[in-house]
Amino acid sequence: MRNVWIIASREFRQYFISPVAYAVAASIYLILGGIFFINIYFAIRGSQIDPDGRIVLGPLVTILLFATPAVTMRLLAEEHRMGTLELLLTAPVRDWEVIVGKWLGAFGFMLVIVAFTWVYPYILNRMTDPGIDQGILVSAYLGLVLLLSTMLAIGVLISAMFKNPMAAFFVALAILLVLWIVGSLGSGAGVGSQIAGSLSLVDRYYNNLYRGIISLPDVLYFVSLTILALVFGSQIVESRRWR
C-alpha cells in the first residue's frame, strides 16, 4: 500500500506543475461560473423557481464527463511513451499498485477541483431564504465523488491501453459517452433495455443521488465499477509484459 501512496502523491503533485491541470481547472470554473451567474440572474428576475445546489452540480457532471479523460489520458500512456513505465515495472512495485496509485493521484486532484465548487452552493445558501436543501447538496456531492471515481478509473484503464495520450483521451471519452447515453435505452421493457438502463452512469446519478436519495445499490454500482476498471487496468499493464 505504501507504493500506492508514493505513486499517488507523485502524480498528485505532478498535476499542479503541469499546464493541463490548470487548463482543466480554469475551464471548469469558467463554465460553472457562467452558468451559475445566469441561473442567479434569472432567479432574481423571478422567471425561475428558487435554485438549489443542483444548478451547479448538474452542469458540473457534464463538464467532468469531458474533463476526466483529459486528466487521465497521460497517466500511463505517457509513461509508456517516455519509457518510464519500464522504470516502474522494474522497480519492486506490483502492477496493481501502479494502476491504483495513478488513479488515486488523479482522484485526489479532481477532489481538490470539486472541493472548490462548494463555493457556489455556499453563495446560494447565503442568498436564499431559508437556504438551500443541505440534504440534497450532500447527497449530490457524494454521488459526484462516486461518479468521479468511476470515470477516473475508466480513464486510467484506457490510458493503460495506449501509448498515445490523445488516443487514450478520445477512447475514454467515447466509452464514458456510451455509458452516459445507454440509459436512454433503459426506458424499454425488455431484459436488454433493463440491463442497459442499469449500466448507465448518469441514470444512477441523476435519478437517485442527485435527488437526495442515497441507496446502497447505487453506491455499490459505482464502487464495483471503479474496482472492475482498476482490476482490468492492472491486467493490461501485466499483459504488456507478455508482448
Next chain:
Amino acid sequence: MIQVEGLTKYYGDHPAIVGLTFHAGVGEILGFLGPNGAGKTTTMRILTGYMPPSSGTARVAGYDVVDQSLEVRRRVGYLPETVPLYPEMSVVEYLEFMGSLRRVKKLDERIEAVLEEVSLEERAGSFIGNLSKGLRQRVGLAQALLHEPEVLILDEPTIGLDPAQIIEVRKLIQEIGRSRTVLLSTHILSEAQQVCDRVLIINHGEIVVEDSPGNLQAQLAGAERLIVVTASETAELARLLERLPGVAEVKQGMNEGEVQVTCTAGNDVRPLIARKVVEAGMDLLELRPVGVSLEDIFLQLTREEAAPPVEA
C-alpha cells in the same frame, strides 16, 4: 549472481533470443556485445523482471526472475537504453521518488552519496528536462545505483556522452564492478575491451563467442601485422622486406614509402626489419604493430553468422 539457462524469447513468431546460457559472478563485469537488434535489450529486460521469457530460466542474485520477480527487482539496478526520466521533476525529487519506491534507508544520505558518485551534486536542484543528454544519463545511472544493488544491469550506458564523460562513466562502472555484478551492453567494442572482464558476443539472439577480451584478441589475432614507414619508395621497400625470414606477406600501404607486413605466427621480426632497412640505407620513420582489434573480431564473427552464402 546472474545465472541464465536456455533463455528464449519470442515476439510473436519472431525469436529475439534463442537458448542463451551464461553466468556472471560477484565482482565481474560482463560485457554484452552485439549489433543492434541482436537481443541485448530483450535479455536485459528479462533479467530485470520487466518481461518474462518464453522459455528457459534466469536467476538474478539467487532469485528466479519469473517466480520471485519482486525479490529480483529489489536487488537489481537497471539503466534502460532510453533513460527513464520525468523531465518535470528535479534531480533530487526524482531520486527521492525512486528511492522511496525502493525503500532505501537513510534516503537523503544515499542521494547525496550517489550524486557525488556520478558528480551531479551541483545539479541536484535542476529540472531533469533542462539537463543535457550526458547529465541525464548520469541521473539515470544515479537511479540505478541508489539502492546499492547487488546486480547492476546497464543498457548502453555511455551512449550519447562526450568523450570525457565516457571515460568518467567507464571508470565509475569499473569501480562498482569490483564488489558487484555488472552486466553491460554496448556496441562499442573498445568499451567492452576496456571495461569488461568477460565479453559475450551475441548475434541474432544467440551467443557467438564468450571469452575475456584479451583471450579473444589472442585467439583470433593469429599472425601479427606491422606497419613500416620509410622515406624511400614503396616498391624498393617491399622488395627488401619480402626476402626476410618470418615475413609472410607485404602489401602496399596508404602512402608512398609505407607497407603493411604480415608476419608468420610467433615471430617478432621487428628488430630484423629495423636493422635491414637501416642497412639498406633507408630512413626508417615508423615501425609499429597493428593489433587485430575486437572490432575486426566482431565483424568477422557476426558477418560469418549473418551472410555466408552471398559470395558463393
